[in-house]
Amino acid sequence: GAVVSQHPSWVICKSGTSVKIECRSLDFQATTMFWYRQFPKQSLMLMATSNEGSKATYEQGVEKDKFLINHASLTLSTLTVTSAHPEDSSFYICSARDFSDSGRESGTDTQYFGPGTRLTVL
């Protein structure tokens, strides 16, 4: 199956600093990537949908100025947590849709996930 990588796998930072997380599709092109947040023992919460070359679409309640998303190429999307605070500590997971397995408009394509990034803000 398709492979999605994330970097870094974990990061510890001081309150007030910014942290950038990279998400890459390694063996396929992803025009659409997604960023999720997962709290302990909970399901995934979609934060935003990122389309290559355009602005991300944020879910209700997610601050777009705090969570900056850039999708500059077909294989790379980045999430920057700006002015991080302890409440931003979480597990962040990205995913990418591989349209090659079923076609872009069909909706039957599979979404592949990165291994996640554990962010701890002190």
Next chain:
Amino acid sequence: AQSVAQPEDQVNVAEGNPLTVKCTYSVSGNPYLFWYVQYPNRGLQFLLKYITGDNLVKGSYGFEAEFNKSQTSFHLKKPSALVSDSALYFCAVRDEGAQKLVFGQGTRLTINP
């Protein structure tokens, strides 16, 4: 609106026994259904999906799932459980024409030796 329910927070099965993890869904159009597995501190791994065709779908690691339209269910099954199957399992649905995948709350599967 699309939604997914996994009615069991936790499922415990003895090694070698068959396992079932339940999932029901609600969509307005044709459902595209997925199962993912998550190991501790890891992302989600794709197991299998149902799009159309045969109601019984076979996936990775010996897992399979049965699509039941009348019961709006997509239960995950395996004939003989392994201790290594212990993990968190997520069912997800995407409505026809929708971009977003909606996840269930997850079911923690524990296989006892």
